[in-house]
Amino acid sequence: MSKAVKRNISITGPQTFSENVEIKEPMAYAGGSPSVQQALRHTFKEMGAVKGLKGLLKMNQKNGFDCPSCAWPDPEKPKPGAEYCENGAKALADEATTENVGADFFKKHSVEELSLLSDYELNKHGRLTEPLVLNVESKHYETISWDNAYQLIASELRKINSPDEAIFYTSGRSSNEAAFLYGMFARALGTNNMPDCSNMCHESSGVALSETLGIGKGSVKLEDFYDAEVVIIAGQNPGTNHPRMLSALEKCKKNGGKIISINPLKEAGLVSFKNPQKVKGWLGNAVALADIHLQVNINQDIALVKLLLKKLLRLDEESNGGVFDHRFIEQYTEGYQKLAADLEQYDEEQLLEQSGVDESLVKTTTALLAKKSKIIICWAMGLTQHKNGVENIREFVNLLLLKGAIGKPNAGTCPVRGHSNVQGDRSVGIHHYVNNTLNEKIEAHFGFKAPTKQGYDTVESIHAMHEGNAKVFICLGGNFLMAASDTEYTAEAIQNCELTVQISTKLNRSHLVTGKTALILPTLGRSEKDQQNGKEQFITTENSMGKVRWSKGFLKPTYGNLKSEPEIIAEIANTYFNGNHSVPWEKLGSDYSMIREYIDKIAKGFDETEKRSKGTGYYLPNNARELDFSNLPNGKAQITINQLPEHDLKSDELMLMTIRSHDQFNTTIYGMDDRYRGVYNERRVLFMNEMDMKSKGLDKMDVVHIRSNYDNIERKAFNFLVIPYDIPKGNMAAYYPETNVLVPYNHFADRSQTPISKSIKVSIEKVEV
CATH class of the missing domain: 3.40.50.740 (Rossmann fold)
Known part of the structure; x- marks a missing residue:
């Protein structure tokens, strides 16, 4: 029997910095000519101009191939030759690169040697x-x-x-x-x-939606966005993660719709957008997208939604039922009275403080939602990757059910899936x-x-x-x-x-x-x-x-x-x-x-997939679209009671969320820049509130180690550059997979077992350089 050799493998690769780190002001818009330039630069560099253009012209077309990047849907009439985004072009270039590694490469390089390379360098070998x-x-x-x-x-x-x-x-x-x-x-x-x-990633979505609506998928179609009255985007960054979504939001805005962003970070893609597929997207001004940005504390979405529901409930009572859709509630839902009674126990001031959101913006949001019923709620990992990830989503579903915003055009749930x-x-x-x-x-x-x-x-x-x-x-x-x-x-x-x-x-x-x-x-x-x-x-x-x-x-x-x-x-x-x-x-x-x-x-x-999948394809059955809740208790959609999260931070701890850079898709690193957030040539960065930096005695570009301690087991991520950023006090953000080392495998969302990657309790240690 062969004797197993001991391999000295670097689990995470290098933990040092680039010599050319550059920090600039975050961008004020997404898209525009920089997106086209970056898309073509990656494509031509990896594939060559001729092969690259052929690929781009076929991607997401009726007679072509589906983008290997995100799962955002294609329109019924794709733009000829231009139905892709910057991330899709990067994904194609990454997949169809002319670089390659074969037997000679591995004969020359051991797995030990290769493990010393960064994830970016490994991927670039082809x-x-x-x-x-x-x-x-x-x-x-x-x-x-x-x-x-x-x-x-x-x-x-x-x-x-x-x-x-x-x-x-x-x-x-x-x-x-x-x-x-x-x-x-x-x-x-x-x-x-x-x-x-x-x-x-989205297991919490599947569990929450199955429990409340009887299907673990979203209920909207792409065309629903165009005439929605309100689109709420919670815990999601479409400018980086699903750029083609911005075109749908642009149409919504053009048709008079309003967009509400709920996120600890103010992301460029939701501030404004220059559509790179239009001339005015190159030469004109950017289209403002988010009408309201609610800068919530990490994983305090339930506190925010409860506050909104409590205010809406009061307005509904004052207007004799003029805010909530009581016909819909009576016919299709169960649990309204229990929810109303539960909301009474919460103090609005405490909910406001816990959410961290500006009071005037809460009032503006309440006034807007009170008048609208065609509401779409979109979300991604910012809601799902928490101990209470399932409850986060159920609370947002409560809002839709009370407004009757399920099973009708231009309204419903939209968990935005990651991989294609x-x-x-x-x-x-x-x-x-x-x-x-x-x-x-x-x-x-x-x-x-x-x-x-x-x-x-x-x-x-x-x-x-x-x-x-x-x-x-x-x-x-x-x-x-x-x-x-x-x-x-x-x-x-x-x-x-x-x-x-x-x-x-x-x-x-x-x-x-x-x-x-x-x-x-x-x-x-x-x-x-x-x-x-x-x-x-x-x-x-x-x-x-x-x-x-x-x-x-x-x-x-x-x-x-x-x-x-x-x-x-x-x-x-x-x-x-x-x-x-x-x-x-x-x-x-x-x-x-x-x-x-x-x-x-x-x-x-x-059904008849061989035939019906051709062209733009066909929809699978969706009971929530049809208002069929027969597979749920008493045949009704479930309005649920959800508890506020409890983090119990120690005096030296802050809350860390993991995020993507603009130059990556999932764990694939395309480059070392995050131009939307103003970071160039580096990934080991920690975005911090300036007040937190001051209280910790930190200056811009200081080096820190990040530590988490769960069940008396300390985990450590080494050498991160501190960057002051517009993020709520007590909150921090850093890129994954570099910070996945901090996430305990045995702490996860109840019922879905999704890791708590978006709400990690950490402390930081300054490194004397």
Whole structure:
């Protein structure tokens, strides 16, 4: 038996600063010519001008491919050749780069050496070109044939004592077809251990919406934004995370709608917007977006909404029911009287103080909401990643239900999903819980019994690996180590595995922090042509608003030894079952139309997907849109009672929220700038209120360590430059994944188990340089 070699891996990479750090004033608008310049700069640098322009002209078009970045929906009539944003262009350039890493690169560089690079530097090495294995006795990846890679996976899966010692993680970049096959293979193996990226981001949304409206998805469509009277954007930064959303907000403003921003930071994308797809967006003035900015303290959204509801309730009583939609409340909801009684116990002054919002702005907001009923509420991680993340969302749903703003045009819920198909993964069966109806359909159409024991979510998977209760960890895309909380604990967990497998397009830190043996299986990108048996294939995805559409890559794959995700998964399954199973794995891996036939039969709501997904696609059923709450208690939408958060900060502690820079998408770092916030050539920065800086004896550009202490375990993030910023006193912000090391894996939202990445209690320590 080969002796396992000890690998000295840097878990986080370098923790030092650039020599060229530059801090400027934050930008006063998003978009405009800088967005176009940056989009083209990245595209041409990575892909070349000809290939880059071809890709951009096809992205998000009816006959093209779906953007590999965020899940914002496409309009019914996409702008010819220009239906993309700066982030989408960066994502395309990053995926379709001409840079590559193969066997010679890994022969020259050990995993130890590579781990000393930053996440930005790792990503910039380019596309993975061939299957690679890191053997138990080695520090270097070596080439391996596809067949031998499949045999290695099958061998390790056969060694485990129980199917529940295998874990199958899914990233939101996969297609419906790949995710469906992946979930079916996990179940055919005998486990529901299917953690996915939703566990770390929007799980709180799914739980809260299921509890209140009976469906874990939003209820609005893109066109609803155009004539909405009020759009509330809470805990979300669309200028950086979902730039195409700004065009929809611009239309809303043009039609007389009002926009309310609720966020500890005043983000450029919600201050004003220059549409880069219009001439006036280059030459004219910016369009002001947020009419009201409510600068709430971190995770004090419930205090703010309770204050608004309390004021609206009083106005409703004074006007004899002229503020709330009592017909809607009576016909479709349950719990109004309990909510009204609960609101009475709260003192408005205390709610105002806890929220941290200016009193005059609360009055203005109340007056606006009292008169409007076409209200959309959008949110992202700023609401979900807290101990009370589920309650945050339920409280906002209360506001919509009292206003009758569900199930009608221009009103409803809008959880803005991150990665492009994270919602689709769930719809086709990627989840760790047991769904009896799904299991019955699997047995009827695939001929095997799916497991009936609940599997591990992300938090539980990390713990299981850490305790030695999981031996094989397979990742369909993503960068699990850097996406998860508690980086050092997660790294220890992964390194306990016998085998880790990464199905990936590019190099990242999860390829370096591995099990005893590790595989990298290189896959096609979204933009690349996928041919199986001489026939071009297409895939499907589901956007943030529940629409399924096709996606067909057209760029010639740069490297000849890449395989598609469906093909890889099917061949792993076929090898494990020795070609003898009730599921026709080989056929499915080479004919995606056959996969879609099974999706239609097994996954809820899918119907004639082969035909209906063409063009701009079709919507899956949505009971909240139809005001059908029959699957909820008494057939009613649930108005809920939610408690205020309790943080119990010590005298030396402040509240830290993790954020993205403008030059990243999820854990992928495109560059080292955040021009919207005025930070250039650096990521290890800590945004602080100037009064907090003064009380801590800190000056601009001082260096600090950040510490968190949960359950008497101290976690530390080293060497951050202090930057004065417009953020409420007692609040701070810093980029992830650099600060994920501070987030304890075992502190998470109630019921959803989403990590508390947006409300971490920390203290800071000045470093004498």
